Amino acid sequence: MTSRKIPRYLTAFGSTQSEIIVPVIELRSNRVLGTLDVESEQKVAFTAEDQAELEACARALLGLWQ
Template sequence: MKEKVMDTSLFERLSAILSSADPRAHKARRIAELLREECGYHWVGVYEVDSAEIAAIAWSGPTAPAYPRFPASKGLCGEAVRTGEIIVVNDVATDPRYLTTFTTTRSEIAVPIKHPIIGRTIGIIDAESELPHAFAPADCNFLEDCALMLGAFIDSH
């Protein structure tokens, strides 16, 4: 996978997407595509969170997720919502919290997108890889920087 650094170019591309006049779902899809391409992940989803449910806004990858909507208490994304922390599982076959999205997924990272003022989790960036142990601290840092940028985007809708 490529080195993940929040460089000026990527910051500018994310900012351009976020500030465009495109509809929300189109922006979210472009963001998921950019993150998947930049990082070499198998699949990336951008989700919104309310008190009861986690729902996909958009994704980039070979197919739609098996669970485009699910209870906010379920899966690795639900754990990220519950704790407000990044959840990394480098072998999903060993984690009972994993909701199978793709049978080929071996690693997953769920990064909370927090409200820019109150800090409550309002969204998730979810990335999956077909490789075990695919996610390193650099992925956590990179996707956390991206999540900071997305806080106002998720909150504005």
């Protein structure tokens, strides 16, 4: 099922074909503090390398919440 067929799915742009959401996690409590949400107009736009880079960005942003 594509996200467009899920009634509660909300996208920022009508042209979104792919989306990746990476949590910003507080390491000690394992609590989600926020998310990085990246959207693309291309189908299957994100690779494992993209995910790894976004996870590194999420770790770098963690300091903003501490």
